[in-house]
Amino acid sequence: MKADHSRPSLSIRLAFGKMEMEGAALALAGAAILLTFHFYAHGHRLQSLPSLLGCSKSEASDVDEKLQKDRAEHIQEELWKVRARTYHLIVSFMVHAAPVMTIVFLYEFAMMFSYLGLARLVCMFLVYMLHTSVISGRLPLNPATLQVLYILYYGSFAMLLLGGIFHRESEAKERSMQAFNDGARLLMAVVIMHKQTALPAQLAISASEIVVYWFHHNDVADTAAFAGVQLVFAIASVGVTVTLEYWVTSHISALLHAESMVGSFRRMLRGVCDGEVLLKEDMSICENAECIKHLLMTQSSFKGRHFQQLLMPDEEESFTGFMKQSTDDMLAPEDRRTSTPPCLRVSLRGASDIRVGVDLWHVPMPHLFAAKWLASAWWG
Secondary structure: OOOOOHHHHHHHHHHHHHHHHHHHHHHHHHHHHHHHHHHHHHHHHHHHHHHHOOOOOOOOOHHHHHHHHHHHHHHHHHHHHHHHHHHHHHHHHHHHHHHHHHHHHHHHHHHOOOHHHHHHHHHHHHHHHHHHHHHHOOOOOOHHHHHHHHHHHHHHHHHHHHHHHHOOOOHHHHHHHHHHHHHHHHHHHHHOOOHHHHHHHHHHHHHHHHHHHHHHHOOHHHHHHHHHHHHHHHHHHHHHHHHHHHHHHHHHHHHHHHHHHHHHHHHHHHHHOOEEEEEEOOOEEOOOOHHHHHHHOOOOOOOOOEHHHHEOHHHHHHHHHHHHHHHHHHHOOHHHOOOOOOEEEEEEEOHHHOEEEEEEEEEEEEOOOOOOEEEEEEEO
């Protein structure tokens, strides 16, 4: 008689199926509990996400709204300058790495022909030529050009990933290419400091990677796990971009605020003094001050000239001691500083060497506008 093994095997399959269903139910229950707790604990913080992404609008009066709009436009203008400098800086390094990757892709294409390999080779060569154009100055980095480059880089990267559907790599090659993809995405998250582009682009790239993974493995559980990892990676990459942009914007805003305060301070001085001038750390004049021209009765330009050159020769020694006293007072602890800036009676050299007597005050302003020292001098 033959033993009937069909029933035990069927029972085993039913048992495993029941265990899988129970495991899935347990996972869903755990997910529901975790999401419920998350929305309870952090749901109110979701309201701040639009402001982080620059999508929210604040309520203000017409005057305040205009001021805020002008300030925001000024910040964005400076931010684009930072983006251009950042892009140019990273390109100055990557222009040397691009030919190496081009040679790698060329070798792969020569050893094993594939349309995906050809696309990678062409894209990397175009990236190399773009880097060369930027370094040589042939490609201006204005906001419009930068946005086109951002879309081009992200778009071509996503298309190359989708091209992997039709070409299955070896397991070792897949690991190396995955490391390359992740590194490239992080690099783009840092260099392409533009959250409006980064958010849809990073999500699109993750979606492309998920689609390719599904076509290669055709396993729901593995693809779901990979999709979760890709979603987290996309959110983290966007978070890097948003954080960097927020940091740079805050820095620009602080500098503009300091500039506004100094401008108001100088405007007030013009109302109570005969003139004021902003000096660099080497005591050279920052701008072509009209007040000096008027005071010394000359039309000569004073921008970049050392302030000490405006003094009569016999006043230079006392001026040097005065500047040292003023600087030492600034560096002293706050409780030991004088309540008012020091004053010095000096004679400036006017037209035809005429002595122009002035009372000179000096206030150091350290670390302003990215300079080690700035100083404001005024006279009455």
